[in-house]
Amino acid sequence: MYEFTIIVPVYNEEENLERVEKELLDYSKIATKKTSILFVNDGSKDNSQELIEAICKRNENFNFINFTENRGLSAAIKAGFDSVESELVGYIDSDLQTAPEDFNLLLAKIGEYDLVTGVRANRKDSFVKNMSSTIANGIRRAFTHDGMDDTGCPLKVIKSDYAKRIPMFKGLHRFLPAMILLQNGKIIQVPVQHFPRMAGTANFGVWNRLIGPLMDCFAYLWMKKKYINYEIKNKG
Template sequence: MKYEFTIIVPVYNEEDNLDRVEKELSDYIKIASKKTKILFVNDGSTDKSQQIIEEICKRNEHFNFIQFVKNKGLSAAIKAGFDYADTELVGYIDSDLQTSPQDFNLLLQNIGKYDLVTGVRANRKDSFVKNMSSKIANSIRRAFTHDGMDDTGCPLKVIKTDYAKRIPMFKGLHRFLPAMILLQNGKIIQVPVQHFPRIAGNAKFGLWNRLLGPLADCFAYLWMKKKYINYEVINKS
């Protein structure tokens, strides 16, 4: 079967969400505009997530997984997904399902002439503190990166895989994916997507992760931008 699109699903202690993840992604596969498969990346979960993931993959031919030895963080999980993807397009969605897999079709409509399409969460259903800290963090990142993106933390993205594989990931870089595509002279766009409240499980990011941590990451990004190697091949034999 020739797949065109891989959806990466990072998982860290999400046992209460995984049955719903299976249903919603299975439903999406039936209506996907590209032939789609799912790749769970178990980021060292200590609950029953791995057991549930293996059961899901056994009963669904379009689902696969990789499992980390121990927790390495969201950026590492996304990088692993990029590394293992073998389709022309790759995307990811959080296992808390605060965004809808069905909105991948909105992003895929634009990927033809763009190299990354990211969602921007409309009418966010998060707490006031979380919304405000995210807005502040995004404004700081825009000042550093000039990527023009309003919501780089939105966990719904589609990227051309050859661009994704060239991203030199480090911890925290998942917030800078649009900027890293721009460093490759790629084209990016944002598209409004739905947003829902978290139904089960616990958020993995607090105030430090959303605000103070990303500020430090901005300086790491500036260093990388200065040192980044980009080239184009005009001919080969």
């Protein structure tokens, strides 16, 4: 039924979920592809799951996956990738610091490319958060040579067959463009809107914006060296 699935990772976001429902319902009416939404509840300890189930009950194009315990953003995204049946998959953070309507900007490019990622213009974050992200992105580009300025932007569209072949591990969500390049795919970045967090609490600090990504860069280099890529010529 659906051409495009939006994954929404959730961890303790009860204050944002009704707004997420409204924004994504509004987007569904203007989406350039027939769209479904998949919540992935990453072991939330608040009332997020109860709200998610209520939202899914009243909206036929909303579904959910509920983890037994918190496993992190990369695991939530990977679970979403593994579950989708649509040709295209994307994701957006449940804090809605990016706008669902900007998915249409990304979808306009996806025919020619295999991954289209947003790059946050005029970021509305603190100086420390912006600076740590800038440094982390510079380090990552030096390791991956992917040419992307903002892989942490929580607005992406990927062709599902590429997404399903990504061997995900913790922290690898920052390397999605590089992992598409390993599959000989084509990537591009598109400027998107960015807004301050309206509710809830950010789950990231200086450690997982700087030290963690640096360690993940070495994991990526190991994976790049060991990565197996192949194309099937025919079947019989």
